[in-house]
Amino acid sequence: MKKISVAGIKENMLIAPDIYRMELELSEDINALPGQFVNVYLDDGAHLLPRPISICRAEDNRLTLVYRAVGVGTKIMAGLTEGDTLRVSDPLGNGFTLPESGTVLLVGGGVGVPPMLGTAIAAKAKGLNVIAAHGYRSELFLKEEFERVGQLLIATDDGSAGYHGTVVELLRSSDIPADTTVLSCGPKPMLKALVQYCEEKGLPVQVSLEERMGCGFGACVGCVCKLNQNGNIVQKRVCKDGPVFNGSEVIF
Amino acid sequence: MTKVDLSVNFAGLQMKNPVTTASGTFAARESGEFYDISRLGAVITKGVAAEPWQGNPTPRIAETYGGMLNAVGLQNPGAEEYIKKELGYLKDFDVPVIANLAGHSIEEYCAVTEMLNDTDVAMYELNISCPNVKLGGIGFGTDPKMAAEVTEAVKKVSRKPLIVKLTPNVTDITAIAKAVESAGADAVSLINTLLGMRIDLRSKRPLLANGTGGFSGPAVKPVAIRMVYQVRRAISLPILGLGGIMTGEDAAEFLMAGADAVAVGTAALVDPTAPVDVVEGLKAFMEREGYENIAALKAAFKG
Numbered sequence: 001m002k003k004i005s006v007a008g009i010k011e012n013m014l015i016a017p018d019i020y021r022m023e024l025e026l027s028e029d030i031n032a033l034p035g036q037f038v039n040v041y042l043d044d045g046a047h048l049l050p051r052p053i054s055i056c057r058a059e060d061n062r063l064t065l066v067y068r069a070v071g072v073g074t075k076i077m078a079g080l081t082e083g084d085t086l087r088v089s090d091p092l093g094n095g096f097t098l099p100e101s102g103t104v105l106l107v108g109g110g111v112g113v114p115p116m117l118g119t120a121i122a123a124k125a126k127g128l129n130v131i132a133a134h135g136y137r138s139e140l141f142l143k144e145e146f147e148r149v150g151q152l153l154i155a156t157d158d159g160s161a162g163y164h165g166t167v168v169e170l171l172r173s174s175d176i177p178a179d180t181t182v183l184s185c186g187p188k189p190m191l192k193a194l195v196q197y198c199e200e201k202g203l204p205v206q207v208s209l210e211e212r213m214g215c216g217f218g219a220c221v222g223c224v225c226k227l228n229q230n231g232n233i234v235q236k237r238v239c240k241d242g243p244v245f246n247g248s249e250v251i252f
Numbered sequence: 253m254t255k256v257d258l259s260v261n262f263a264g265l266q267m268k269n270p271v272t273t274a275s276g277t278f279a280a281r282e283s284g285e286f287y288d289i290s291r292l293g294a295v296i297t298k299g300v301a302a303e304p305w306q307g308n309p310t311p312r313i314a315e316t317y318g319g320m321l322n323a324v325g326l327q328n329p330g331a332e333e334y335i336k337k338e339l340g341y342l343k344d345f346d347v348p349v350i351a352n353l354a355g356h357s358i359e360e361y362c363a364v365t366e367m368l369n370d371t372d373v374a375m376y377e378l379n380i381s382c383p384n385v386k387l388g389g390i391g392f393g394t395d396p397k398m399a400a401e402v403t404e405a406v407k408k409v410s411r412k413p414l415i416v417k418l419t420p421n422v423t424d425i426t427a428i429a430k431a432v433e434s435a436g437a438d439a440v441s442l443i444n445t446l447l448g449m450r451i452d453l454r455s456k457r458p459l460l461a462n463g464t465g466g467f468s469g470p471a472v473k474p475v476a477i478r479m480v481y482q483v484r485r486a487i488s489l490p491i492l493g494l495g496g497i498m499t500g501e502d503a504a505e506f507l508m509a510g511a512d513a514v515a516v517g518t519a520a521l522v523d524p525t526a527p528v529d530v531v532e533g534l535k536a537f538m539e540r541e542g543y544e545n546i547a548a549l550k551a552a553f554k555g
């Protein structure tokens with residue numbers, strides 16, 4: 001059975017403006033696929049809905065989440081410290097499908113960067129060639145972690161580091177091998193531009209989507225997105241059928 | 253410690269306990285990944301219509317203090333798919349299924365009823381109250397005459413007991429309850445969601461793409477309790493009480509107010525195991541307080 005567990009907070013650190021890295025310890029080992037997420041429950045009696053947060057890393061019974069404090073829930077999370085507890089669900093959703101061989105290009109934008117780290121580590125363990133290309137507003141995070149796994153390309157909105165512009169513009173001026181599979185998580189405009197780029201280059205692309213969720217486990221049909229599957233328009237649940245979809249099918 | 257019998261007979265349906273799932277907050281496969289659904293008194297499935305419905309655009313969900321708004325818009329795959337997928341899956345569980353029916357017109361309500369007559373469904377729950385669908389729902393549930401008309405028409409074609417689900421978005425819910433009672437309903441359920449709205453101060457637009465949505469969750473419980481209490485005094489049909497139930501004590505409150513069974517909705521979205529937790533919580537409460545059965549708990553009310 002799937003379950004919600006009480007996790008102990010081992011560390012909750014500010015790693016860039018408004019960006020926190022939270023290390024959680026669970027009582028059992030976590031079996032997560034790259035690109036899956038967990039529901040975080042605030043348990044304050046007022047803010048009831050689960051906050052979906054991507055799994056940045058899962059190793060044994062340790063879970064790493066990297067999140068931006070944007071609203072009431074993530075600000076409550078930011079206020080927690082070592083020794084506090086937090087209820088989290090088992091890993092949810094489908095996750096990325098890694099190719100059998102060749103190169104994976106991992107494209108992250110903002111808080112879409114964190115899930116690409118676990119994905120990069122899994123891809124490297126599978127013997128794939130790993131390139132990461134990340135777009136940040138300004139300040140970088142998880143840079144060293146990615147550099148340990150593969151090649152890292154960086155774009156910033158304000159030009160404070162790496163390429164000055166969007167990550168898709170950066171890709172257009174880079175050499176991407178022909179055997180590349182693109183896996184991505186980030187804001188919709190970035191994903192849309194990326195899918196267009198991949199279609200031009202003939203590269204397969206998987207994208208991880210966001211939507212407002214009621215349950216986060218497939219029961220309420222609150223979180224649907226629209227796909228075009230061979231001319232048929234179908235609605236899929238981001239939390240259960242996704243969050244990862246074939247980029248060329250997504251109707252943005 | 254008192255030995256407790258949780259079983260109830262609800263409008264002819266024998267239930268091992270009075271707890272079921274609120275329509276739209278339960279999906280057999282997905283909810284069943286978190287608990288054994290055979291432990292529930294019954295399950296009420298998501299609203300189903302004769303033909304598939306697309307539902308509303310997203311965002312469909314918004315959080316509110318102590319609750320939520322939803323404007324799913326009754327997205328459903330249609331009766332044929334529902335029979336295959338949802339009922340097909342539920343066959344293997346020892347739990348009665350109550351099908352929640354949706355329609356834009358009397359003809360559509362009757363069509364879905366007839367399509368489900370030959371299935372294992374134990375009972376129907378007629379959703380005449382969903383506030384989301386611009387074309388239909390709201391009209392039927394808010395007018396006593398129309399509520400009676402649709403009840404009578406569905407009752408005529410139905411070969412299963414019929415619960416009529418009432419909307420709280422009315423001035424006097426007892427008038428609607430009386431109307432559906434005289435039209436032949438076998439039971440009523442209440443409350444459906446309260447019509448609500450939130451605005452995003454940054455975008456200066458409604459948080460829901462649909463503008464308004466149905467308000468549910470613990471914040472609505474006092475409204476639901478009051479309405480169950482009023483309807484209990486107005487009609488003699490069995491009542492399925494719901495609206496904001498989070499715990500066994502919440503369920504006990506509904507039973508005292510006049511409900512004969514209860515349903516858990518939003519709580520099951522924010523905590524997937526909530527329905528079975530409510531069963532256990534109710535049992536523990538009754539053991540502690542010395543109620544041997546549901547009838548004894550209901551009879552203890554002094555209001």
Ligand SMILES: Cc1cc2nc3c(=O)[nH]c(=O)nc-3n(C[C@H](O)[C@H](O)[C@H](O)COP(=O)(O)OP(=O)(O)OC[C@H]3O[C@@H](n4cnc5c(N)ncnc54)[C@H](O)[C@@H]3O)c2cc1C
Pocket residue numbers: 037049050051052053054055066067068069070071072073074075111114115209210211212213243314315
């Ligand atoms: C599959 C998935 C994975 C995600 N992974 C991450 C991650 O790794 N790191 C990270 O920083 N953020 C991530 N997000 C976004 C994160 O869920 C929201 O930032 C968070 O829910 C905001 O909650 P809040 O209470 O701070 O904001 P509020 O605006 O106060 O939240 C109000 C409601 O809206 C919902 N909501 C608000 N923004 C979003 C959003 N962008 N997406 C979905 N629901 C939202 C909240 O869950 C809550 O129900 C992810 C979203 C999804 C769908």
Ligand SMILES: Cc1cc2nc3c(=O)[nH]c(=O)nc-3n(C[C@H](O)[C@H](O)[C@H](O)COP(=O)(O)O)c2cc1C
Pocket residue numbers: 214220222274275276277298299300322324326352379382417443444445466467468469470472494495496497515516517518519
């Ligand atoms: C996401 C969602 C979907 C719903 N869908 C339906 C539905 O299809 N049919 C129906 O009769 N009621 C539907 N409802 C209403 C619930 O069944 C219930 O009446 C209401 O939410 C109040 O109970 P609660 O506070 O326990 O959730 C829905 C509620 C929610 C939150």
Ligand code: FES
Pocket residue numbers: 212213214215216217218219220221222223224237238239240
């Ligand atoms: S959030 Fe409920 S189905 Fe996805």
